[in-house]
Amino acid sequence: MHDHEVDIDVRLVQRLISTQFPLWANLPLAPVESAGTVNTVYRLGTDMAVRLPRIEEALNDVEKEWRWLPRLARVLPVPIPVPLAKGEPADGYPWPWSVTRWLRGDNPVVGRLTDPLRLAKDLGDFVRALHRVEAKNGPPSYRGVPLAARDTATRTAIAALHGIIDTEAATAAWKDALLVPAWTGPPVWIHADLSPGNVLVSNGRLAAVLDFGTLGVGDPAVDAIAAWNLLPPGARESFRAALAIDDATWARGRGWALSIALIQLPYYRTTNPVLADNARHVIGTICG
Template sequence: MTEGPNDRRIDAALLDERLVRALVAEQFPEWAGLPIRRLERGGNDHRMFRLGHELVVRLPSADDYVPQVAKEQAWLPRLRSQVPLPIPEVRGAGAASAHFPAPWSVYDWIDGTPLAATRPDDPVVFAADLASFLVTLRVAETTDGPIPGLHSAFRGGPVTHWDAEMHDILDLRRELDLDDATWARGRGWAVWKALIMITNEPTEQRALARHVLDELAAGV
């Protein structure tokens, strides 16, 4: 039986310039002659490769991140006109093939320097620009947008999604005999998550978040 693209898993160790060159030549031959260079600061969920001077290739680095591809391709164009900072344009939607078992993307390259590699000239202006972007993004028109799921690591979803995992963590503490400081940091994360959820709709999510906060306050 011949193995199809969907029968294989993504191996992040194999995401290199040679693979990208094969994908581009196969699906976008008009760009096949452009130089390819991997970006060292390409993120965790995806690997990114410069394609010439004006484009960037973006590949999911694991199977769990594949659902992000279609979401980005659909929603970045919808958000571009609604926010005050540039968002890259989708230039190509790559498909799973014998070379790579998942969809992938080609975007416009937006030149700049990662914040982690520099310092803003004026931190106050930078903070104001960032706040303006976030406020605008929060009120952007997102009718029919994707609900929380694997594509977003279930961020913004009901806290019940993490119930089994949290029980495992409680069992793990007993097994590993974690010190109080480590456990306190974990409780702090739970408080942060519940505070995010407490303003969400529907009402059941707010009730669950309140329950988590009450349990933490009670010392559970």
């Protein structure tokens, strides 16, 4: 997916496990099919996962998750991937990597949710719990910034999508988002990437939340993006009610969902069909 990503295969991961964590060397190891973009994941045994950054931009995620996820896990209403062990660069692999608990559940499929209203409330409860955690000394999230900081990148993406989407409608929707008042409250903890691929469900309920690579503190609006990338229209108000956010924060969340989708689509259009399809869904939902 990226020109500068490193080569990772099961033989490399097996060598890393065998030399650094020999107690796990004989456990089954298999790649996990995922629409993830910056990490490769392998299942280790039945109850662990190995997560390795593909690109240099993700290498700080391991340290961040090692520091903060155990603290957050104690107060969040559903499981998150708490690290069990930290691997070191070796055998030609250049960066730190991690072993976490395997979290059970399935990624939800847009348009085929078992209980959209229940899932909407569960997601809202998770986000509210995260936003209430003391954010002092938390690292800033690059998605916690004002929407205006994404203006150039978003407009560049719109231009690249000429002939693929309705660029006039996308530009109008983006201009509307930029008019929404910016966040003036204190920064809060945000997940910042609540996409279907980072959510696990079981029997229609939220079972776990994955991938805290964009974790940090900032504007809470970005955690409303699930309203447009996952939930159907009838469940969005339930999600919003559970979030208990004001009109401006909801509108900025809509702007975040649009900007993320617009930037993702041209970049992943031919390399990550799952992510590209979801980006098209978001753009169609917001722009009509």
